[in-house]
Amino acid sequence: MLCPVVSNIPVNGEYFHLVLDVPSAALAGLPGQFFHLKCPSSQAGTPFLRRPMSVYRINRHERQIEFLYKNHGLGTAGLATLKSGDVLDVFGPLGQGFVSDGSKHVLMVARGVGLATMAPLAEQAIGNGSQVTAILSARSPDLVMSADYLESVGASIISVTDTDGTSDIGSVAGILEACHAANPFDYAATCGSNRLLQMLKRLCGQWGITGEVALEQNMACAIGMCFCCVRPFEVDGGLTYRRVCFEGPVFPLGETTSW
Amino acid sequence: MVDMRVNIGGIELTNPVMPGSGTIAEGIAKAADLSLLGAVVTKTITKDLREGNPPPRVAELPNATLFSIGIPSKGPEHFINTIVPFYQSFNVPLIASISADTADDFAALAKRISVPGVSAIEANISCPNLKKNGEAFAMSVQATRDVISAMKAATDVPIWAKLSPNVGDIAEIARSAEAAGADALVCANAMLAMGVDVQTRLPKLATITGGITGAATKPIILRMAYQCVEAVSIPVVGCGGIMDVDDALEYMLAGCTAVQVGTANFISVSTMSKIIAGIDDYCTKHGFAKVADVVGAMGIHEPPIIHAGRL
Numbered sequence: 259m260l261c262p263v264v265s266n267i268p269v270n271g272e273y274f275h276l277v278l279d280v281p282s283a284a285l286a287g288l289p290g291q292f293f294h295l296k297c298p299s300s301q302a303g304t305p306f307l308r309r310p311m312s313v314y315r316i317n318r319h320e321r322q323i324e325f326l327y328k329n330h331g332l333g334t335a336g337l338a339t340l341k342s343g344d345v346l347d348v349f350g351p352l353g354q355g356f357v358s359d360g361s362k363h364v365l366m367v368a369r370g371v372g373l374a375t376m377a378p379l380a381e382q383a384i385g386n387g388s389q390v391t392a393i394l395s396a397r398s399p400d401l402v403m404s405a406d407y408l409e410s411v412g413a414s415i416i417s418v419t420d421t422d423g424t425s426d427i428g429s430v431a432g433i434l435e436a437c438h439a440a441n442p443f444d445y446a447a448t449c450g451s452n453r454l455l456q457m458l459k460r461l462c463g464q465w466g467i468t469g470e471v472a473l474e475q476n477m478a479c480a481i482g483m484c485f486c487c488v489r490p491f492e493v494d495g496g497l498t499y500r501r502v503c504f505e506g507p508v509f510p511l512g513e514t515t516s517w
Numbered sequence: 518m519v520d521m522r523v524n525i526g527g528i529e530l531t532n533p534v535m536p537g538s539g540t541i542a543e544g545i546a547k548a549a550d551l552s553l554l555g556a557v558v559t560k561t562i563t564k565d566l567r568e569g570n571p572p573p574r575v576a577e578l579p580n581a582t583l584f585s586i587g588i589p590s591k592g593p594e595h596f597i598n599t600i601v602p603f604y605q606s607f608n609v610p611l612i613a614s615i616s617a618d619t620a621d622d623f624a625a626l627a628k629r630i631s632v633p634g635v636s637a638i639e640a641n642i643s644c645p646n647l648k649k650n651g652e653a654f655a656m657s658v659q660a661t662r663d664v665i666s667a668m669k670a671a672t673d674v675p676i677w678a679k680l681s682p683n684v685g686d687i688a689e690i691a692r693s694a695e696a697a698g699a700d701a702l703v704c705a706n707a708m709l710a711m712g713v714d715v716q717t718r719l720p721k722l723a724t725i726t727g728g729i730t731g732a733a734t735k736p737i738i739l740r741m742a743y744q745c746v747e748a749v750s751i752p753v754v755g756c757g758g759i760m761d762v763d764d765a766l767e768y769m770l771a772g773c774t775a776v777q778v779g780t781a782n783f784i785s786v787s788t789m790s791k792i793i794a795g796i797d798d799y800c801t802k803h804g805f806a807k808v809a810d811v812v813g814a815m816g817i818h819e820p821p822i823i824h825a826g827r828l
């Protein structure tokens with residue numbers, strides 16, 4: 259579907275915030291699902307394939323979807339050229355989203371642009387009556403994106419950064435264990451870092467709660483046809499390939515091998 | 518009303534457009550109307566269960582993609598019990614793509630999947646990502662003949678031979694397949710290629726080499742399809758870099774009876790339906806009552822008669 263661009267503005271120097279007017283089909287998107295974007299040409303060249311992009315916000319009231327992306331390749335360089343009034347060819351929503359339904363206390367652990375993927379989960383979980391605690395990890399405080407937005411929807415935010423020395427795995431695990439002792443989590447989700455993924459996988463196993471992760475992989479078709487975007491998963495004591503676009507991009511943490 | 522029907526080795530298709538093997542799967546049915554297609558070609562299966570190659574399996578190149586999937590396969594029973602019934606509901610001919618390690622195994626698998634609902638079998642004798650150095654049966658006149666002969670002896674279902682572009686003289690391979698009894702040729706599979714990421718110093722694919730597909734390959738595969746058309750009298754199905762109706766028409770004007778659309782399905786699920794509508798429009802505009810008349814309708818440039826020695 260062809261979607262008019264409402265705005266596409268730089269945030270935090272490295273990221274862009276893209277807002278599109280969309281038809282109803284796109285508004286059916288769930289947290290963790292993604293859209294496959296036909297990125298325009300830029301001075302960097304013309305992308306041949308579409309680019310998968312997880313949805314940052316589904317604004318059903320304004321009938322808009324929003325994306326938060328880092329300009330770091332051929333596809334995103336093309337997206338960065340978009341201006342209000344341009345049109346973007348969007349295919350989706352696609353893939354399997356997060357399933358936090360019925361959880362009382364949702365834990366979100368995200369780093370870098372992984373925050374964009376997790377943001378709609380917070381809004382949905384709070385809408386469903388869950389409490390949400392979000393650990394936002396970034397290189398420096400000015401890159402802790404979305405903190406204001408997540409706070410505005412009612413999540414409790416704990417920011418950790420490399421420059422403050424608070425983002426190492428030991429410190430984050432300590433924070434999580436203290437939170438869990440005070441107010442136990444019954445669902446956890448993560449995106450954006452392999453070290454956080456491994457740590458959360460261990461803690462979810464220890465606590466006996468459901469954990470999910472949203473993964474990335476280079477894709478071609480995004481609807482399970484080409485089998486390009488596989489990753490290995492642990493099933494019944496052995497490894498098997500699954501398609502990130504079709505069986506995922508959200509997978510059970512317990513079966514995931516790496517970010 | 519343009520008559521869009523074409524005949525491929527005894528099978529009548531309602532139009533000349535079908536997907537290349539491995540470029541659609543059941544998931545597309547939610548986004549595109551498969552009943553509009555001339556045929557459905559299924560992803561290659563092998564007799565064994567296969568997980569396929571390790572990732573990364575895809576890299577983007579200018580106007581092209583580099584793939585190394587390695588044929589993940591759920592085997593013939595899954596194909597017969599699940600895939601065939603699924604596609605039967607769309608009421609279009611089903612072309613089953615198969616691969617194997619030996620001519621005998623090709624024959625045995627062809628026999629096993631010769632079930633009602635399978636209209637033809639495409640022998641994938643050209644996958645660039647199964648064996649070391651991209652070696653494939655279709656690189657050898659003798660191996661091509663052995664596989665196709667064995668399959669023809671094992672089943673009455675028509676056999677299409679999918680050729681490899683990684684050869685010096687595709688015409689001799691085409692003639693070998695025809696002599697062995699192939700009912701049609703599909704020209705062609707992916708060209709062997711590779712890429713290296715200079716930042717990470719890693720190959721762009723885990724298997725190092727893979728197959729290049731997409732728009733950039735069309736002029737080369739088109740030339741090969743034309744050479745096949747010139748070499749044989751069985752139908753040739755053109756397959757390589759078809760992104761839009763003009764690409765499809767080029768193959769048909771060069772003599773291909775039908776076309777397979779591959780990589781373009783990954784970019785838009787409506788590519789094939791647009792090409793079908795576009796061919797219909799082209800026939801109307803150019804006065805072709807039947808699409809079959811477009812096949813081989815390419816003219817020639819009349820060269821001027823030059824007398825040497827008048828400088």
